[in-house]
Amino acid sequence: MESLFHHVTPHVGFIYPNESELPWTQLIVIYPYITGLVAGAFVVSSLHHVFNIKSFAPISRFALLTALCFMFFAPSPLLFHLGQPTRAFNAVITPHWTSAMAAFGYVAGFYVCLLLLETWFAFRADIVAMSKVRAGIMGKVYGWLTLGSDDVSQRALAIDHKIARILAMIGIPAACGLHGYVGFVFGSLKTREWWSSDLMPVIFLLSAVGSGVGLLIVLYVIVSKFRKTPMPNDTMRGLLYVLFTAITVVMVIEGLELLEIFYKGREGVETVRALIVGPIWAGMTIQWAMSLFVLAVTSALLFYNVHGERLVNWLFMAGLAMMIGVLAMRWNVVIGGQELSKTMKGLLTYYPEMFGRESLFTVLIISICPYVTLWLVAKLLPPWEEKIEPENRVFDVHKLA
Amino acid sequence: MTTQDRKFDQQAVALSRRRFLGLLGKGMVCAGTLVSANSAIGSAEVRGGKRAYQQNDAQYTESLNNPPEIPDYNWNDHQWAMGVDTDRCIGCLRCMEACKMENSVQMDAFHHRTWVERYVYLEGSNTAIVDSQADPKNIENTGSETKFRFDNRYRNVKVDKAFFVPKLCNQCEHPSCVQVCPTGATFKVKDGPVLIDTTYCIGCQYCVQACPYGARSFNEVRGVAEKCNWCYHRITKGLNPACVEVCPTGTRIFGDRNDPESPISLFIKNNHVQVLKPEMGNAPNVFYKGTDKEVV
The missing domain is CATH 1.20.5 (Single alpha-helices involved in coiled-coils or other helix-helix interfaces)
Structure with missing residues (x-):
């Protein structure tokens, strides 16, 4: 008899028979996660581009590339999830506007275009310089990337800068909109008690910023160690401020959300309690332990005014913890919401598949892709401010610019 | 005289x-x-295999390419609705069987267009114990997901009250599934039912999430959402839905609300009827008589 249930999610209590198979799986867990990293990375890049906060200058272009590379892969989990992926464009060709999901193609498409444009303007001077110094096929590639615009006069560069800044300004509400919108996709469903909350878009947005900053800290520290370049104290302090702000607000809002559920105590609140101490117990523990860790570390770093190597090391750990905590939070929301039956009289426990179209393996591959792409793109368009050419060539694009 | x-x-x-x-x-x-x-x-x-009931690919393609023509049917003339008299239901599950047969629903315990729930108040209890045919114990009892029976688990305990509640798509006036469908593949037709264009559905399953009643399921074989459509192919020819047709006790009542003498109009007129989860604001078109506070 066991064999009959091998593909079934075990449940307790009473669930609707059609609920046994979760509609949204781990792919939908990483979709808001990746989108969130984009939003966070973009906000950091904008701190320099728009608000002209100098301490973020060393990483602002790297943050922009990070946002771009992660955005390329944001829709991929959705495509893998669709029952009919070849029809994905139906939602774009004939969007049904009452659906929160109908705008996704437009929102994501708009955002990719915006990021591509901003990247091009932010890197145009470099591209022009590279097209002049590189020989062979790469020289040609850079030539194409200039799109025929090789004017690097002061006036042209000023225009570049101005346009990139305007794009970044548009990008901030767009990034917030993109992620608030993802929160709305979940929060607007009245059916699921665990999702149906006005705070959901806010929670998604703020945790997105937190995880994006965490990602940037982790990547910046690793890349700097490999490149053996110093990490300016101001930059690390700046990242610390953003991370501290993000984690504080995220924890307060998430705490308020839980408090509201239990204080209102609507029908089925016992099942919500059973969900937290049951199927998503591990996820909740990871989420809150990591959040507390980040809060404690960032508070201590601020309190003791830590600088230098210690700041880098602790901030690295906090950034990593933030990423893990937010990933756990995404799991708790997406999977947890479906583990709580619509009957409010039963709970399911979800066991992810290891291999297959919608499996942890797919998740792993999709999660690795943005990093590999970023590595390649950073080779093509070095985002760092130092000399980008080998010593023997003695050529500095920034001097040229 | x-x-x-x-x-x-x-x-x-x-x-x-x-x-x-x-x-x-x-x-x-x-x-x-x-x-x-x-x-x-x-x-x-x-x-x-339990997928055996699924139409084969040739049949499926044929049914999509050559949909049956419905002459002399004007959907402006009808307003279909269904009634469920829970006092009459004996939990025989012939409706489930007929539905699976009629609509080629996957023959496993996790894809249903209609099902029946059993509510049992044990002696002295204020809450009901609920199960459906898909409950593992019921399937274990028959040894098959394709035999539709409730087991006799309460035979040695004292029961205060027990009843069955048949469930199906409520063909809501304000259907959540239609609201959230990103492509418009699912839509409400003028005569009441909510239908799915399976050739246009992208299989995102947002509708499965949105349905408050758990009426939708996902067909992994076809990659599209499925649900009850009140046997639209039958009702447009003047027949009853399969579940109504086979119900031996008259639990399920079907008809046209535009006709004041139709069984459903009389059922609604002559009984105190309720709908499920009215707080959702979906305004269901399946009307229940004799439900209970525990019914979800």
Whole structure:
């Protein structure tokens, strides 16, 4: 008899028979996660581009590339999830506007275009310089990337800068909109008690910023160690401020959300309690332990005014913890919401598949892709401010610019 | 006896005779369906696997390419609705069986267009214990997901109150599934039912999430969402939905609300009816008589 249930999610209590198979799986867990990293990375890049906060200058272009590379892969989990992926464009060709999901193609498409444009303007001077110094096929590639615009006069560069800044300004509400919108996709469903909350878009947005900053800290520290370049104290302090702000607000809002559920105590609140101490117990523990860790570390770093190597090391750990905590939070929301039956009289426990179209393996591959792409793109368009050419060539694009 | 009285009397006789014949016919259809259901289920199991009931690809393509024509049907003339008299339901699950047969629903315990829930108050208890046919114990009892039976687990305990509640798509006036469908592949037609264009559905399953009643399921084989459509292919030809047709107790009542004398209009008129989860604001079109506070 066991064999009959091998593909079934075990449940307790009473669930609707059609609920046994979760509609949204781990792919939908990483979709808001990746989108969130984009939003966070973009906000950091904008701190320099728009608000002209100098301490973020060393990483602002790297943050922009990070946002771009992660955005390329944001829709991929959705495509893998669709029952009919070849029809994905139906939602774009004939969007049904009452659906929160109908705008996704437009929102994501708009955002990719915006990021591509901003990247091009932010890197145009470099591209022009590279097209002049590189020989062979790469020289040609850079030539194409200039799109025929090789004017690097002061006036042209000023225009570049101005346009990139305007794009970044548009990008901030767009990034917030993109992620608030993802929160709305979940929060607007009245059916699921665990999702149906006005705070959901806010929670998604703020945790997105937190995880994006965490990602940037982790990547910046690793890349700097490999490149053996110093990490300016101001930059690390700046990242610390953003991370501290993000984690504080995220924890307060998430705490308020839980408090509201239990204080209102609507029908089925016992099942919500059973969900937290049951199927998503591990996820909740990871989420809150990591959040507390980040809060404690960032508070201590601020309190003791830590600088230098210690700041880098602790901030690295906090950034990593933030990423893990937010990933756990995404799991708790997406999977947890479906583990709580619509009957409010039963709970399911979800066991992810290891291999297959919608499996942890797919998740792993999709999660690795943005990093590999970023590595390649950073080779093509070095985002760092130092000399980008080998010593023997003695050529500095920034001097040229 | 006046002429008028005699006329009335004759009419009544005629009516009752007609009704009797109708019922007889209905019974024969039921019996026939049951026999064929059993044999078909048997052959499906022999052919192997619980997906056996799924139409094969050729049949599926054929049904999509050549949808049946419905002459002389005007959807502006009808407003279909369903009633469920839970006091009558005996939990025989013939409706589930008929639905699976009629609509080629996957033959496993996790894809249903209709199902029946059993609510049992044990002696002294204020809450009901609920299960459906898909409950592992019920399936273990029959040894098959394709035999639709409730087990007899309460035979040795004292029960205060017990009843069955048939469930199906509520074909809501404000359907959440239609609201959230990103492509418009699912839509509400003028005569009431909510339908799915399976050639346009992208399989995102947002509708499965959005349905408050758990009425939608996902067909992994076809990669599209599925749900009850009140046997739209039958009702547009003047037939009843399969579940209504086979119900031996008259639990399920179906008809046109535009016709004040239709069974459903009379059912709604003559009974105190409720809908499920009214707080959702979906305004269901399946009306229940005799439900309970515990019914979800």
